[in-house]
Structures are given as structure tokens and as C-alpha cells.
Amino acid sequence: AQSVAQPEDQVNVAEGNPLTVKCTYSVSGNPYLFWYVQYPNRGLQFLLKYITGDNLVKGSYGFEAEFNKSQTSFHLKKPSALVSDSALYFCAVRPRGGYNKLIFGAGTRLAVHP
Amino acid sequence: GAGVSQSPSNKVTEKGKDVELRCDPISGHTALYWYRQSLGQGLEFLIYFQGNSAPDKSGLPSDRFSAERTGGSVSTLTIQRTQQEDSAVYLCASSMGLAGGAGNEQFFGPGTRLTVL
Numbered sequence: 163a164q165s166v167a168q169p170e171d172q173v174n175v176a177e178g179n180p181l182t183v184k185c186t187y188s189v190s191g192n193p194y195l196f197w198y199v200q201y202p203n204r205g206l207q208f209l210l211k212y213i214t215g216d217n218l219v220k221g222s223y224g225f226e227a228e229f230n231k232s233q234t235s236f237h238l239k240k241p242s243a244l245v246s247d248s249a250l251y252f253c254a255v256r257p258r259g260g261y262n263k264l265i266f267g268a269g270t271r272l273a274v275h276p
Numbered sequence: 277g278a279g280v281s282q283s284p285s286n287k288v289t290e291k292g293k294d295v296e297l298r299c300d301p302i303s304g305h306t307a308l309y310w311y312r313q314s315l316g317q318g319l320e321f322l323i324y325f326q327g328n329s330a331p332d333k334s335g336l337p338s339d340r341f342s343a344e345r346t347g348g349s350v351s352t353l354t355i356q357r358t359q360q361e362d363s364a365v366y367l368c369a370s371s372m373g374l375a376g377g378a379g380n381e382q383f384f385g386p387g388t389r390l391t392v393l
Contacts, residue, residue, distance in 0.1 A: 166318075198384070203386075204386060205367060205385050205386040205387055206319075206367065208382070208383065211381055252319065254319075262307060262324055262332070262371075263332065263335070264311075264382060266311075266318040266320075268317060268318040269318050
């Protein structure tokens with residue numbers, strides 16, 4: 163079965179420190195990869211996506227993600243965390259070839275402490 | 277409109293009642309999706325519309341759930357005879373995507389929080 167795993171329910175990091183939110187997937191072929199963020203009482207906001215090309219993808223708010231095909235991972239990173247980055251982060255994949263629904267991970271809550 | 281809108285933002289209903297949730301996608305987006313987000317869980321795909329094609333209903337959890345998309349724009353998700361386990365946030369998304377299109381991101385609405393008492 164196709165699936166997305168976010169192994170950490172919560173990630174805690176001090177403001178100014180680098181952060182990583184992990185994502186691995188089990189999907190056949192070369193899927194499209196996405197990160198979304200959800201702030202309290204708001205809908206999901208698109209952060210970044212990987213289609214093809216450079217394995218390091220840069221997105222909104224200083225976030226980036228690294229695609230690793232051999233490890234089937236797409237970890238979200240930021241060099242210096244802000245308190246305002248505290249939110250719920252979702253990794254999602256979309257298999258290629260006319261299969262349009264996103265398969266989401268369970269989400270990781272990021273808490274950035276002052 | 278500027279983004280995906282959904283109404284109502286909150287809905288409280290009694291077990292056994294029917295509810296309708298509405299989604300207005302971004303103008304010009306041909307694809308529309310419904311997802312369900314239960315407390316403490318990720319998003320669960322429900323149904324997908326693409327243009328005039330037959331919808332992908334593979335995610336609907338039971339025959340109490342149905343959805344329509346009129347005129348290729350507004351969509352309504354209907355839940356009949358609601359149960360307490362239907363309580364969740366129902367999210368709608370739209371995208372430019374055509375089937376097999378290159379990774380078009382989905383833009384999400386704020387959701388409708390459904391509470392079944």
C-alpha cells in the first residue's frame with residue numbers, strides 16, 4: 163500500500179537553531195513530493211514541492227527540503243527556526259501518471275521555543 | 277475569488293441528521309478535492325473532480341457520503357444520517373491540474389469543522 167510516514171509526532175527546537183522535520187514515503191515510481199503547513203484554525207498552506215531536478219528544493223518562509231531517492235525521503239529543513247514557525251507540518255506525495263490525489267503523512271507538530 | 281472558500285466554517289448537528297458542506301474553488305481551477313482531517317490524524321482523501329470526467333470516489337468511507345460539482349465550479353459534500361465518527365474538519369482543495377499534469381500544488385480552503393452530537 164502507498165503511504166507516507168512522518169516518524170515524529172512533535173519536534174521541539176530552540177529559536178535560532180536549525181530544524182528538520184522528517185518524511186519518508188512508500189510509493190511506486192517517482193512521485194511528486196510536497197510540504198504543507200497548517201497554522202491553528204487555518205487551512206493548509208503550500209510550502210514547497212519537488213518535481214524533478216535539483217534534490218534541494220527551496221520554498222516559502224526560508225524552508226527547504228532535500229529529496230533522497232535511495233532513502234525515499236523528503237525531509238523539511240530550515241537553517242534558523244523562528245517562534246512563528248510553530249505549526250503542524252504535513253508531508254504529501256502524489257504518484258505520477260494521472261493519479262491526482264495527495265497521500266498525506268499524519269503530520270508533525272513543530273514547537274519552536276524562545 | 278482570491279482563494280478557496282468553504283461554508284459553513286462550523287457545523288454542529290445531531291446524530292442522524294443530513295449535512296451539506298460547500299466549497300468554492302479558485303476561479304479557473306479544473307480540479308477539486310475533498311479531504312477529511314480527524315482529530316490527531318492526517319488528511320484522508322475523500323473524492324476528486326477533474327473537469328467533466330467522472331469523479332474519483334474511491335476515498336468516500338460509506339454510501340452516506342456523496343458529492344457533486346455543478347458547472348465545473350462549486351462543490352457540495354453531503355453526509356446523510358450523520359454519525360459521531362463523522363466529526364472532523366472537512367477540507368476542500370483545488371488545483372490547475374490535469375490528469376498526469378506536472379505536480380500542480382493544491383490550494384486548500386479553511387475547512388468546515390463538523391461536530392456530530
